[in-house]
Amino acid sequence: MRFRFTASAQVAAVACATVLLAGCASTDRPSQAASAAQQAQPVQVKVFVAAMFEIGQNTGDRAGEFQHWYERYFRNAQPIAVAGALNPVYCNTDGVCGSVLGMGKVNSSASMQAIVLNPQFNFDKAYYVISGVAGTPPSRGTIGDVTWGSWLVDYDLGHRWAPEEGQPGAPVFVPRKGYEDYRRFALNPALVQAAYAMTRAVPLQDSESAQRYRMRYPDAAARKAPSVHVGTHITGDTFFHGPGLSREAQYIAKLYGADDYVATEMEAAAIALVLKRTHGTDRILSLRGSVNFDQGNPKETTQAHLDPKPGETAGGFAETVANVAVVGSTFVDTVVKNWPQWQNGVPAQR
Structure with a gap:
């Protein structure tokens, strides 16, 4: 950067250099040094919203995981480029920031690390809402549900073998030693319960197509209207599917001491590892909306469920991403509005 000094500024600069006086300033007004210092001040982040994908633009078309957040908080925000991140970061004047990190463990965690290490932001007191869509087992949830993650469990870290190569009916997974510190994360129960308490009664949208689709399943949980609840989120780069792999996910959750598996997603455990180290x-907080079941109904094969015929999809995607944002924004708005009580940690709940 090249600066143009006035004559009086040049004299002042020479005087400072000659007598080595600290703190000498240019006589230009306003001070260029002060202006540069103000520009260099990092954004004090109160809440960071991490989405994984957007379908098109951030506003004005079909909404993916970020659009509702963008329209609520970032319409007037300028994009902040971050080297190493997939997409820019947006921040509003209240200290709410957000970005689309990319799908999958490597993609999302690489973006998250680039952002949290970037000097343009101060994350010392920030809360994080990892926000996106998910699948759910029909025994634990339904289309349109929104869940706060109590545990984040990595589905991939271990040893697997083909079922026919083991004992009939026995698990085909064992954890690999050495991954104990980053294969599962117990999220702060005080924070999770506070988020759940303030959002459990938030009205959720539903769709006629999702209502019809639920009736294909005999499970009571699958047939219920959407609601907000809490449970383990399983992170896997593989889009595991079918009753067998769903049981395996539940087995892994219990093996690691977590509670019931309620959502399958692709990023949260990896992002949590980045944040743990920083x-x-x-x-x-991990916040997921269920847009599909992790298996077909008892009358269809897993492959048929993965590749449905026209008109046989679940529907409810648009309603679910709206549900995630309305639940999550309830938490975000509460924290920002009551920042003096939240900045040093979760306030005691009444």
Whole structure:
């Protein structure tokens, strides 16, 4: 950067250099040094919203995981480019920031690390809402549900073999030693319960197509209207599917001491590891909306469920991404509005 000094500024600069006086300033007004210092001040982040994908633009078309957040908080925000991140970061004047990190563990965690290490932001007191869509087992949830993650469990870290190569009916997975510190994360129960308490009664949208689709399943949980609840989120780069792999996911959750598996997603455990190594996990929330079941109904094969005929999809995607944002924004708005009580940690709940 090249600066143009006035004559009086040049004299002042020479005087400073000659007598080595600290703190000498240019006589230009306003001070260029002060202006540069103001520009260099990092954004004090109160809440960071991490989405994984957007379908098209951030506003004005079909909504993916970020559009509702963008329209609520970032319409007037300028994009902040971050080297190493997939997409820019947006921040509003209230300290709410957000970005689309990319799908999958590597994609999302690489973006998250680039953002949290970037000097343009101060994350020392930030809360994180990892926000996106998910699948759910029909025994635990339904289309349109929104769940707060109590545990984040990595589905992939271990040893697997073909079922016919083991004992009939026995699990085909064992954890690999050495991954104990990053294959599962118990999220701050005080934070999770506070988020759940303030959002459990939030009205959720539903769709006629999702209502019809639920009736294909005999499970009581699958047939219910959408609701907000809490449970383990399983992170896997593989889009595992079918009753057998769903049981395996539940087995892994229990093997690691977590509670019931309720959502399958692709990023949260990896993002949590990045944050654990930089700012800790006490302020992480994982928020997922269920847009599909992790298996077909008893009358269809897994392959048929993965590749449905026209008109036989679940529907409810648009309603679910709206549900995620309305639930999540309830938490975000509460934290921002009551920042003096939240900045140093989760306030005691009444």
